Amino acid sequence: MGKTIIPIGPYHPLLEEPELFTLTVDGETVVDIDMRMGYNHRGIEKLSEGMTFENSTFVVERICGICSTSHPFAYTRAVEDIFPMVVSMRAKYIRTIIAEGERIHSHLLWLGLAGHFLGYNTLYMWAWKLREEILDVMEILSGNRNSYAMFKPGGVRRDIKTEDIPICIKKINSILPTLNMLKKAVIDDPVLHARLKGIGVLSYQDAIDFSALGPTSRASGVARDARKDSPYGAYQEMDWNMIVTQNGDVFDKAVVRILEMFEAAKIMKYCLNNLPDGEIDAKIKDVPPGEGIGHVEAPRGETFHYVKSDGTNRPVRHKVRAPTFMNLPTYKATVIGQTISDATIILAAIDPCYCCTERVAVKNDRGKMLYNGQDLVGLSREKTEKIRRRMVGR
């Protein structure tokens, strides 16, 4: 039987960012895969070389809407690595809180999308509904649902108010029962077992050879996590577990992510309860010549930044490596030999970086709701009607 080539992308409903996968299939079986990237290449490294050290933080924050903490975190660590500098404990705790909140909402986003790709839309709705709660916590802490703008070389930009802490802890506690329900809905579900177990297996050796990162490698038994291996932030201050599973299939990748959310909630609560007093900013003036490396564990794996300074106020070289850069090539090991119907979820299993949506709620200055959901649906219909009339009238 002849071989057929199936292109997925560059623009495809599965991929919310442009990318081209060329699958060669023999009957139902995928026999080869080729990837083409670069449709989204924005030249951020080049852009950052023209910015001051302070401004680059905002540029790297916009590399990704979901990992909007991990990039500034890695970047600020790289700048702080150029010369010896003391970041206060309070700033480290705040950084950790924000990073773990991001991990929860990113994993929930992935869980929802994975459910959606499998046709399990109940999971999708539940996961994204729950994600709203954690985004509310992030909004209380940083003022933003995404792109928190909390980081700066030497510390953080914004302090956490003492009176906000009990509210946040209460909110985090309130999402745990639903998270437990989601955990059961995935781990005990016979249909998901049948659909995901043994699918898209990344072997331990392949995970090492591809230098795979984060949940993608931890699901294959590689017990590596930058938070444990090269402690930063406040991670060494408390007890938490690194989640490692052995099978390397899509199911295990889901399990790792789900269990990581509980650990992240634990870390967040510890940090909020034990937030030390002190300054939040080391107020650095000049960056001397030198080079620094910063690597942090983002939701998808280790994010790596390399910054080289020549003594001016701008970096001469800034290299960014996102975890997906190392994880995407593992498709060569996982997709080949699988059926075409499983290719979708295998491609989604490494959690390639997606952008996210925003919600609307209109309030007046006394906090009274002006429009509820029903009103907004009404407004939206009205607008559609207006556009329709205008187009007919033309």
Added chain:
Amino acid sequence: MTREEVLQDLRERFDEDILEFLDKSPTRIYIDIKAESIVRMSLYLFRNLGARFQIASGTDMPPHIEILYHFIIEDINLVISLRVMLDRENPEIASLAKEIEAFNWIEREISELLGVTFTGHPDPRRLLLADNWPECVYPLRQDYEEWDETADRTRGV
């Protein structure tokens, strides 16, 4: 192996390949090596010492192009950066992609952004730049000039 044992081992084993040893901090080591030694040393780090390849980064520093290969040995929390200096006029270095899959994409990226030739790369296609990007225009070089006259990249910084 402890940190000191690893460093001692590298010093003895690659005595002729190492040009300079820079012990920057407890978690960072920079080793300047000869360009022809890169395959030998990387394979030893990756296969024998169990280091993970983090990434390579290239910088244009006339009259050289510098490439840093970052490895991390997680058990002792040590980042080892191998530094090679290439001639800017004819930058060429042996590829590691056929030995270790993890080097594949980054070598393609450095080759198109900085114009370094990785000899023996199994798949030397473009990775990031568009198909209509002209040959021999390398955006991360210092002397890069905008080739596309319609592009407007003014920025207020």
